[in-house]
Amino acid sequence: LDLQVLAWQADITRVSTLLMAKELSNAVYPKSGIRDAFHILSHHSNIQQNKDKFAVLNMYHVALFSYFLDKLESTPDGDGSLLDHAMVLYGSGISDGNQHNHTDLPIIVAGGASGKLKGGRHIRNPKKTPMSNLLLSLLDHLGVPTEKLGDSTGRVAI
Secondary structure (H helix, E strand, O other): OHHHHHHHHOOOOOOOOOOOOOOOOOOOOHHHOOOOOHHHHHOOOOOHHHHHHHHHHHHHHHHHHHHHHHHHHOOEEOOEEHHHHOOEEEEOOOOEOOOOEOOOOOEEEEOOOOOOOOOOOOOOOOOOOOHHHHHHHHHHHOOOOOOOOOOOOOOOOO
């Protein structure tokens, strides 16, 4: 995460990705305090102890994301901060690994996109809204208007 901030700050790139955990990953994150593998915990079998461990693991990942946002916010960039000028997408392609549910995805869009995004909101979209609708809208905000993306059915009001 620090390297991404540094690359943005040095204007080496303004586009980067980081995959914290692939849905099928058996990665273990010892700093989270959980010793079980990510994928196995995502299939919690409705066992409360497994759900609790998975929640702790997800809170660890969210804390890393929060750290990243804090670094962006505290890094000057022109007339604001890197966060003011960034568009950051965080989330998962699956909402319930136990059910293999790909709807109602937990997604966060952060940053001001140089004044193009308004923060401090929670937007709930109609059920079964494709993720590609959000991606299409993000492309619009990046100045890359695209008619259709994957299974998109329209745009999300962001």
